[in-house]
Amino acid sequence: MFRLFSSLYKQYTTIGHRINIYFNGLNRSAGQISSGNIKSIRRFLSSGVMESLNFDNLVLRSLPIDNEKENFVRQVSGACFSKISPTPVENPVTVAYSTPALQLLDIPETDTLTKEFAEYFSGNKILQGSETAAHCYCGHQFGYFSGQLGDGAAIYLGEIINKKKERWEIQLKGAGLTPYSRTADGRKVLRSTIREFLCSEAMHHLGIPTTRAGSCVTSDSMVVRDIFYDGHPIHEKCSIVLRIAPTFLRFGSFEIFKPVDSQTGRKGPSVGRNDILTQMLEYTIKTFYTEIYDAHKDDLKKMYQEFYRDITHRTARLVAEWQCIGWCHGVLNTDNMSIVGVTIDYGPYGFMDRYDPGFICNNSDDGGRYTYEKQPEICKWNLKKLGEAIQGAIPVSETEPILEDFDAVFEQHYMEKMRKKFGLNKELPNDKDLVDSFLATMHKTGADFTNSFRSLSKLSLPGSADFDYKLELLKRRLLEQCCTLEQLKKTYAPRMDPRQLSMMVSMLQMNPDLLNMLGGSAKAVMVEIKNLEKLKEIKDLTDAEKKGNDDKEWTEWLEKYVARLKVEAEGIESIEEVNRARVEMMDSCNPKFILRNYIAQNAIEAAERGDFTEVKRVLTLLENPFSDSIDFSEVEPQPLSQDQEASCSVASTCERPAKSFTGIAYDSPPPDSLLDLRVT
Numbered sequence: 001m002f003r004l005f006s007s008l009y010k011q012y013t014t015i016g017h018r019i020n021i022y023f024n025g026l027n028r029s030a031g032q033i034s035s036g037n038i039k040s041i042r043r044f045l046s047s048g049v050m051e052s053l054n055f056d057n058l059v060l061r062s063l064p065i066d067n068e069k070e071n072f073v074r075q076v077s078g079a080c081f082s083k084i085s086p087t088p089v090e091n092p093v094t095v096a097y098s099t100p101a102l103q104l105l106d107i108p109e110t111d112t113l114t115k116e117f118a119e120y121f122s123g124n125k126i127l128q129g130s131e132t133a134a135h136c137y138c139g140h141q142f143g144y145f146s147g148q149l150g151d152g153a154a155i156y157l158g159e160i161i162n163k164k165k166e167r168w169e170i171q172l173k174g175a176g177l178t179p180y181s182r183t184a185d186g187r188k189v190l191r192s193t194i195r196e197f198l199c200s201e202a203m204h205h206l207g208i209p210t211t212r213a214g215s216c217v218t219s220d221s222m223v224v225r226d227i228f229y230d231g232h233p234i235h236e237k238c239s240i241v242l243r244i245a246p247t248f249l250r251f252g253s254f255e256i257f258k259p260v261d262s263q264t265g266r267k268g269p270s271v272g273r274n275d276i277l278t279q280m281l282e283y284t285i286k287t288f289y290t291e292i293y294d295a296h297k298d299d300l301k302k303m304y305q306e307f308y309r310d311i312t313h314r315t316a317r318l319v320a321e322w323q324c325i326g327w328c329h330g331v332l333n334t335d336n337m338s339i340v341g342v343t344i345d346y347g348p349y350g351f352m353d354r355y356d357p358g359f360i361c362n363n364s365d366d367g368g369r370y371t372y373e374k375q376p377e378i379c380k381w382n383l384k385k386l387g388e389a390i391q392g393a394i395p396v397s398e399t400e401p402i403l404e405d406f407d408a409v410f411e412q413h414y415m416e417k418m419r420k421k422f423g424l425n426k427e428l429p430n431d432k433d434l435v436d437s438f439l440a441t442m443h444k445t446g447a448d449f450t451n452s453f454r455s456l457s458k459l460s461l462p463g464s465a466d467f468d469y470k471l472e473l474l475k476r477r478l479l480e481q482c483c484t485l486e487q488l489k490k491t492y493a494p495r496m497d498p499r500q501l502s503m504m505v506s507m508l509q510m511n512p513d514l515l516n517m518l519g520g521s522a523k524a525v526m527v528e529i530k531n532l533e534k535l536k537e538i539k540d541l542t543d544a545e546k547k548g549n550d551d552k553e554w555t556e557w558l559e560k561y562v563a564r565l566k567v568e569a570e571g572i573e574s575i576e577e578v579n580r581a582r583v584e585m586m587d588s589c590n591p592k593f594i595l596r597n598y599i600a601q602n603a604i605e606a607a608e609r610g611d612f613t614e615v616k617r618v619l620t621l622l623e624n625p626f627s628d629s630i631d632f633s634e635v636e637p638q639p640l641s642q643d644q645e646a647s648c649s650v651a652s653t654c655e656r657p658a659k660s661f662t663g664i665a666y667d668s669p670p671p672d673s674l675l676d677l678r679v680t
Contacts, residue, residue: 010251027222050111055129057158062283074179077269081133086123086155087176089219089238095117098617101212106162121219121242122217123175134178138255138268139335140385141305147266149335150180157645169247174240185453191604193239196346202595202622203343208321210343213243252335254389274392288340304394307404312383314341316409319379324417326352326449330362332370332378334385348679351594353669355449367523380406420589423582434564441557445550448669450594457586461569478554485546492535494528508647591625592667598674619645
């Protein structure tokens with residue numbers, strides 16, 4: 001054992017590389033070394049990097065800190081941060097970690113195997129060099145200014161400069177009370193923590209700018225939650241996620257200077273403090289928009305203009321990426337918009353299954369403010385509010401013209417990405433019509449967004465030897481993605497009690513203002529009415545008629561696509577060579593795997609039973625979203641429970657490499673039994 005340890009230690013230059021290369025190739029079945037001894041060696045070789053991270057907490061040196069030392073809920077004026085400490089939890093344990101995310105901090109995988117890892121990233125222990133604090137910000141929530149919000153459950157740990165000289169801010173979400181917790185307890189639970197952990201990494205590996213998640217830690221400490229807001233609260237485990245980003249400053253960070261809002265009567269806690277506003281702008285631009293700062297630091301007006309232009313362009317490109325992947329944020333408030341143009345704050349979110357432009361992923365969004373199709377206009381609206389928030393430094397008259405760039409930048413980036421998804425290298429004026437008609441056909445047939453796009457690479461360019469065969473194959477595949485008549489009816493089924501809906505409709509007709517005063521949502525009622533109308537339209541439709549209509553719709557669209565591909569093939573000498581490159585491009589833009597709600601829920605339910613294997617398997621899946629095959633060999637399987645074995649038996653198979661423990665393939669749309677999953 002000692003000779004093995006010594007040879008390993010000398011052979012490789014880094015701990016993680018050294019151990020992983022050896023143990024990945026180790027033939028355990030030959031009895032060379034036990035699994036327990038492997039873990040012991042790994043722990044022994046851990047270099048304790050966590051104790052020597054290179055902290056440089058620039059934001060706390062650059063922006064004002066609250067003078068109050070006590071941690072209690074309050075309005076915080078004249079400050080951007082409040083110094084506080086995380087609240088410890090009982091028996092923290094690591095659920096999962098992201099090796100690529102931790103590499104940003106120079107934390108080797110070996111450190112994750114130590115007990116100290118869970119202690120540090122639950123908030124029980126403080127890393128050397130860390131300075132813990134909570135950030136003060138405001139926000140427009142669902143269109144209304146809410147006044148002071150702040151980090152009610154997130155705690156800043158500091159900023160780490162890694163070996164590449166990159167700056168990464170880290171924070172713990174769910175680490176306890178802060179001055180901004182309002183009426184909450186500062187805690188997060190296992191289900192929400194797993195969802196944030198998994199989606200942060202999923203978005204990164206899909207190529208979408210995002211905050212990262214280094215780890216998910218749970219504990220024996222409990223909090224009470226009413227999951228469905230139905231008066232039946234339960235006890236859930238306190239859990240914490242390690243979040244990583246260049247910065248967690250957001251649009252709402254600049255709204256602490258907002259004067260009294262005419263609608264809500266609320267104001268920012270630091271209204272009138274233009275000195276802090278200019279201080280925050282200088283810090284933000286100098287640190288994260290360095291080129292703009294270096295070029296215009298002697299001309300403040302120009303510097304602010306170019307900063308606003310850059311964040312406008314970044315945000316437009318970001319939401320274009322969301323639209324192209326079929327992802328919905330769910331809570332696009334100004335306090336959930338990053339000042340550096342990355343996806344931030346994974347509360348209620350959702351990847352679409354069946355394509356629906358009116359898709360709402362947040363069950364609390366009664367009025368449908370944050371539907372999929374509205375995301376671009378909401379992001380633009382939020383940018384307008386940012387312009388208003390910084391008007392103490394630059395007038396709105398200077399930022400409003402810049403905001404008009406948004407639509408053109410969004411459209412350009414959206415179409416560039418869509419052409420790649422459709423395998424188009426040439427740029428034609430009517431390409432937008434092709435994209436729109438594809439989306440419309442998916443909507444009419446109830447087709448799965450992700451799988452329909454992934455199917456497109458099955459079609460070769462016209463002129464290929466197997467073109468007719470591939471065309472038929474694509475059509476068959478697209479028809480397989482269409483929802484059934486029963487699923488369609490379930491989609492349009494009313495969510496309100498019929499009597500309640502009838503009463504709401506009557507009130508809306510008599511006095512719309514009264515309905516709003518009573519807390520009802522006129523928009524929600526209109527959505528219900530619209531769904532009832534659609535349900536009436538398909539009431540007498542048969543399964544055979546539905547399938548016939550689907551066939552007709554896709555046949556008509558494929559004719560358009562083939563005509564466009566013929567133009568694409570013009571002038572090409574080597575069809576096969578070009579087609580190979582085209583398919584590679586399409587399959588690198590159209591994922592096979594996304595974090596569908598039911599996949600996340602399966603992992604959550606297993607974790608709540610104490611089995612973290614499924615979380616790790618799903619993470620592996622999401623780290624390889626464009627791959628046709630996933631290697632799960634690095635995930636150590638835990639024995640299946642009787643319930644899991646029963647689920648696999650019902651599904652006829654329990655192949656670990658291809659399917660979740662429920663037996664459902666990871667690239668499948670949700671089964672009927674899981675269509676009703678809702679997130680609030």
